[in-house]
Amino acid sequence: MSSEWSATGLDDSQPESERDIERIPPEETIIEAEGLDVYYGEERALNDVSMSIPEQEVTAIIGPSGCGKSTFLRSINRMNDLIDIARVTGELRFKGKNVYDDDVDPVALRRQVGMVFQAPNPFPKSIYDNVAYGPRIQNDTENLDERVERALRQAALWDEVSDRLDERGTDLSGGQQQRLCIARAIAVDPEVILMDEPASALDPVATSKIEDLIDELAEDYTVVIVTHNMQQAARISDKTAVFLTGGHLVEYGDTDRIFQNPRNERVEDYISGKFG
Numbered sequence: 108m109s110s111e112w113s114a115t116g117l118d119d120s121q122p123e124s125e126r127d128i129e130r131i132p133p134e135e136t137i138i139e140a141e142g143l144d145v146y147y148g149e150e151r152a153l154n155d156v157s158m159s160i161p162e163q164e165v166t167a168i169i170g171p172s173g174c175g176k177s178t179f180l181r182s183i184n185r186m187n188d189l190i191d192i193a194r195v196t197g198e199l200r201f202k203g204k205n206v207y208d209d210d211v212d213p214v215a216l217r218r219q220v221g222m223v224f225q226a227p228n229p230f231p232k233s234i235y236d237n238v239a240y241g242p243r244i245q246n247d248t249e250n251l252d253e254r255v256e257r258a259l260r261q262a263a264l265w266d267e268v269s270d271r272l273d274e275r276g277t278d279l280s281g282g283q284q285q286r287l288c289i290a291r292a293i294a295v296d297p298e299v300i301l302m303d304e305p306a307s308a309l310d311p312v313a314t315s316k317i318e319d320l321i322d323e324l325a326e327d328y329t330v331v332i333v334t335h336n337m338q339q340a341a342r343i344s345d346k347t348a349v350f351l352t353g354g355h356l357v358e359y360g361d362t363d364r365i366f367q368n369p370r371n372e373r374v375e376d377y378i379s380g381k382f383g
């Protein structure tokens with residue numbers, strides 16, 4: 108294989124021997140990709156990705172722009188289904204079941220695997236109605252007030268909004284809106300929360316609140332987070348997966364080990380800021 112790497116990482120060929128992927132014991136695994144490829148038309152955005160994500164931990168997905176981080180995240184709860192030209196091959200298992208099997212209902216899957224996006228996107232409704240939205244569409248409104256309060260508390264927002272639940276969610280600050288979106292996601296009691304750069308639109312104080320919150324959420328949920336911010340990945344995650352150009356997962360393991368002692372030379376270059 109060529110030893111000349113492009114400035115942005117890696118060419119399209121990625122021998123098995125170049126990968127360093129930690130195996131998670133099956134009993135601790137909640138999400139498992141095996142030979143996962145995603146194509147947009149002719150373009151291959153994920154290339155033969157195999158990895159297991161442990162339950163109730165924070166797993167960070169990092170890598171240079173365009174390496175497939177968001178595509179991988181969206182493949183977990185089938186959000187790529189919403190993109191006409193996207194095509195998935197291989198398997199993505201959630202609790203042992205391939206989510207791409209014909210009998211899987213993507214809407215039901217997304218109740219168990221919620222998502223928080225880069226830009227906060229509360230509905231133009233009251234704070235209460237934002238959080239109550241999921242339970243209501245599931246016709247699951249028993250003890251709704253308590254559930255709304257619990258979700259807002261878990262999202263570390265209750266103290267700031269408890270006396271104005273009827274105000275519009277869109278009138279909150281950016282950081283509060285993002286915590287409201289997290290409360291909306293957890294109100295339906297998911298098992299996994301996917302986060303796609305949830306703090307990239309926020310100031311440092313709001314970012315630090317989201318980071319503290321992610322740490323707390325991992326006591327109850329599995330969190331998978333895409334971030335461009337390597338310091339953030341190092342601070343908040345238990346495991347880190349490094350993707351490089353061409354949609355290749357190159358290294359995956361304990362966050363401390365990946366940042367202190369990366370085994371792959373290109374991962375070391377990426378982490379030390381030589382490209383990306």
Ligand SMILES: Nc1ncnc2c1ncn2[C@@H]1O[C@H](COP(=O)(O)OP(=O)(O)OP(=O)(O)O)[C@@H](O)[C@H]1O
Nearest residue numbers: 147152170171172173174175176177178179190192
């Ligand atoms: N909806 C889409 N239609 C066509 N191509 C897409 C689409 N979404 C992503 N791609 C392509 O797939 C590849 C991977 O994109 P993806 O957004 O997953 O990467 P990323 O690592 O999350 O990037 P970034 O860090 O810039 O957000 C890129 O080449 C991108 O152009």
